[in-house]
Amino acid sequence: MTEISLTLMRHGRSRADDEQVHEGRYDSLLTEVGRAQAQARASQWQAEGASFDCVIASTLQRAHETAKIVAQALNAPLETDSDRMEIDNGPLAGVPFDAVEVRFPKHPYEPFMGTGESDWEIHCRAVKAVQKIVRRGAGQYLVVAHGGILNAALRGIVGAQPNVDGRGIWFALGDTGYARAAYIPPTPPTSTSPSSPSPPPPSPNLPECTRP
Numbered sequence: 001m002t003e004i005s006l007t008l009m010r011h012g013r014s015r016a017d018d019e020q021v022h023e024g025r026y027d028s029l030l031t032e033v034g035r036a037q038a039q040a041r042a043s044q045w046q047a048e049g050a051s052f053d054c055v056i057a058s059t060l061q062r063a064h065e066t067a068k069i070v071a072q073a074l075n076a077p078l079e080t081d082s083d084r085m086e087i088d089n090g091p092l093a094g095v096p097f098d099a100v101e102v103r104f105p106k107h108p109y110e111p112f113m114g115t116g117e118s119d120w121e122i123h124c125r126a127v128k129a130v131q132k133i134v135r136r137g138a139g140q141y142l143v144v145a146h147g148g149i150l151n152a153a154l155r156g157i158v159g160a161q162p163n164v165d166g167r168g169i170w171f172a173l174g175d176t177g178y179a180r181a182a183y184i185p186p187t188p189p190t191s192t193s194p195s196s197p198s199p200p201p202p203s204p205n206l207p208e209c210t211r212p
Contacts, residue, residue, distance in 0.1 A: 002185055004134055007052070007142045008150045009070075011180035012037035014062040021096050024086050024116075024148075030065045034175065038066040041176045042073035053139040056083035058146060065143035066176065076142070083129040085182040086146035088117035108162050119162035124151035134183055147173050157181050 012034030016023040030038070055078045057067030064080060071078040106120040117125075131155050133141050143150075151171050155162065160169045171179060 002138045002187075003183070004136075004138055004183045005140045006130070006133060006181045006183070007140075007178055008153060008173075008181070009041070009066075009142060009144050009176060010147050010150060010173040011058075011063040011066040011144060011176070013175045016062075019096070020098070023146075025060070025088050027060050027062075029061050034062065034066065035069065037176045038069040039073070041178075042070040046073060047072070050074070051140060052142040054079060054136075055142045055144065056081050056084065056133070057144045058082075058086065058149070060146070062084055063144050063146060067142075070142065070144065078134065081129060081132075083125050083132070084143060084145040084149060087122045087148040087152075088115075108164055119164075122149060122152045123156065123162040125149070127156035130156060134185070150179075154179060154181075 011030070011160055013031050014028045015031055015036055016026055016028035018031060019028070021185055052071075052074060053076070055067050055071040055074075055076045056079060057064045057080050059080045059082050063084070068079055070076075108196075126149050128134070129143075129149075133143075143153075150184065151169075152162070154171045155169055162168065163170070173179065
């Protein structure tokens with residue numbers, strides 16, 4: 001089997017959701033609801049007989065704890081990857097929604113709010129992270145991360161460009177929501193070594209040489 005199966009899952013409900021603040025790199029913990037959501041998803045996959053060769057989590061706590069709950073339930077090894085972190089939203093991380101009265105425009109090539117990540121930067125980071133999994137080879141992989149970085153990965157998979165000021169493709173991933181994709185690498189051509197050339201036949205009508 002050569003198929004690379006990739007499941008992309010968003011973390012469970014976090015404290016930032018309850019606090020009504022902008023999340024991004026704000027490193028909030030899971031809530032009890034979020035932990036229950038992760039356990040429910042793990043139980044669902046157990047019932048379905050699902051398994052993963054590796055679970056790869058963002059280093060942010062809400063995703064890492066979600067991944068740990070699922071990995072322990074399914075007896076799968078757990079790794080972390082900083083390329084799975086949510087978009088760097090600069091000074092907006094942790095700021096309450098009601099404290100920000102204006103909508104900040106996002107330009108695909110410019111750092112968000114001057115110090116954050118541009119749309120193209122998160123797009124390239126997400127695609128690089130997918131490529132790292134493809135290079136591992138055949139297997140079943142689960143990535144547990146965040147809505148922004150997972151959307152960037154999915155856009156890369158389907159061949160879509162980053163959104164421009166909020167316009168473009170968006171994949172709705174709720175708490176522990178997930179999407180699946182598969183990749184079958186091309187079969188390399190069978191190499192054949194060239195056959196050795198046959199020696200030329202002797203020239204006809206030549207007299208035999210004899211020793212005197």
